[in-house]
Amino acid sequence: MxxxxxxxxxxxxxxxxxxxxxxxxxxxxxxxxxxxxxxxxxxxxxxxxxxxxxxxxxxxxxxxxxxxxxxxxxxxxxxxxxxxxxxxxxxxxxxxxxxxxxxxxxxxxxxxxxxxxxxxxxxxxxxxxxxxxxxxxxxxxxxxxxxxxxxxxxxxxxxxxxxxxxxxxxxxxxxxxxxxxxxxxxxxxxxxxxxxxxxxxxxxxxxxxxxxxxxxxxxxxxxxxxxxxxxxIDEEDSVSLQDKPTQAQAEKAISIAVIRLPKLSNFTDFSALAAEPDVSLFYTTEAASLLTADAVIIPGSKNTVADLQWLRRHGLDRALQRAVAAGIPLIGICGGYQMLGRRISDPLHTEAALTECAGLGFLPLCTTFCGHKKTVQVTAACRDFPFAGAMLQGADLTGYEIHQGRSEVSSGVPVMTAVGGSSKRESACVGCARPDGLVWGTYVHGIFDHDSFRRAVVNGLRVRKGLSPLGTTYSYVAAKxxxxxxxxxxxxxxxxxxxxxxxxxxxx
Missing domain, CATH: 3.40.50.300 (P-loop containing nucleotide triphosphate hydrolases)
Structure with a gap:
């Protein structure tokens, strides 16, 4: 008993x-x-x-x-x-x-x-x-x-x-x-x-x-x-966001801005990044903050279309264009990855009354929402994945997908692939990057939990600022x-x- x-x-x-x-x-x-x-x-x-x-x-x-x-x-x-x-x-x-x-x-x-x-x-x-x-x-x-x-x-x-x-x-x-x-x-x-x-x-x-x-x-x-x-320790809901930093810490070498979307989901994706000793990760809705950060992340969203419209109403789409034009790298996770594409279609109106809306246009992908929600643990890999003047390499990047849409990526761009599902044999594209290395995105939640991959991302930002890369000294699993x-x-x-x-x- x-x-x-x-x-x-x-x-x-x-x-x-x-x-x-x-x-x-x-x-x-x-x-x-x-x-x-x-x-x-x-x-x-x-x-x-x-x-x-x-x-x-x-x-x-x-x-x-x-x-x-x-x-x-x-x-x-x-x-x-x-x-x-x-x-x-x-x-x-x-x-x-x-x-x-x-x-x-x-x-x-x-x-x-x-x-x-x-x-x-x-x-x-x-x-x-x-x-x-x-x-x-x-x-x-x-x-x-x-x-x-x-x-x-x-x-x-x-x-x-x-x-x-x-x-x-x-x-x-x-x-x-x-x-x-x-x-x-x-x-x-x-x-x-x-x-x-x-x-x-x-x-x-x-x-x-x-x-x-x-x-x-x-x-x-x-x-x-x-x-x-x-x-x-991973927190439960958006109430905890009230306690998150809203501006960069000047003493940290690298600042990363996460856009605080109204329907932001899975902000625990960034816990490991925030714990890196040289990283100041903060949440913001201010356009000016995006232009002073070393990198910007568009996180996951429970309502991708509504949050994309919110971005536009607040002029953050224009701020993102200026940031990337100035050489500030941009990353999208899940819903944020979908927003980075050219088009989002919702023929069944699973999220919104709109049947179609334009994406931000940073990546060559188009997303179509469907009735079935994909929830699966995956193991992702990338090879020669360009980012901030470096090439990200990663194998056995375990994580999980939670999303409604299916995205098609144009050929000829660097991609991240994953196997998942009950058979573990289903291979799919779960992310892609712009060849110039300034923009990339993925469907994989938990990708930053992997120490060597996370450090490679941060080191890419360090080198871009003229700083020496650091070795991998922080183990997220051990820290937890x-x-x-x-x-x-x-x-x-x-x-x-x-x-x-x-x-x-x-x-x-």
Missing amino acids: AEYIMIQGTGSHVGKSILTTALCRIFFQEGRQVSPFKAQNMALNSYVTADGKEMGRAQAAQAEAAGTEPQVRMNPVLLKPTGQASSQVIINGTPVGTMSARAYHKGYALQAFAAVKAALREIEREADTVVIEGAGSPAEINLKDHDIVNMRVARHLQAPVLLVADIDRGGALAALVGTLDLLEPEERALVRGLIINKFRGDVSLLTPALDFLRQKTGKPVLGVIPFIENMR EREYNRLADTVRAHLDMEAVRRIMRGEQ
């Missing part, structure tokens, strides 16, 4: 994902068979499993921390916002349609709970410890009757809940007391402890507040977790492992883990 612990929060971005990740690593270090779980995730950061299913990126990171392979059962319901108060609904890794918020919450959500229960049954067969993450707040009265990710899961499993509040943003005590007050008695009984997260300063000064919480709520405060600086362990060490030192274990065993 599996043991459960559930992390719920007083609101969004209070640290539920990161604390779930911490517990996954702690229990993994104790030799347990651990599985993360989040019934429903709303995020544009997603991941493709080995069997071609789509799930939330945060749960993939939690699976890494737990030392296990990401499986779609860890996140059976994924909502990807498309705009106009609607989302693409993905059940068990496969899209089932796009629904308005009203249609989903008032009609479909409770049907989707069947998938949640089935996923939990699968997990119980293999894991002895399940760390469950909630979403938002369990006390959202307007959503509570149809909420399938917070207390409905806790009640279904009779799982003990730890309630987390973010003290860094202020109002943590009121949020904890208010959340508990709005819960039903049965739900309140499932909350077995409180956690104060992101605390800065002398914890002894917090003692009166902790005593107040115990007296007011009858719940023990099991830990005060300090604010963890520079935590480089260190971060998981650092997170686990910090949480273990500030959370009463023995009390947590007793709660999981049903002893208190």
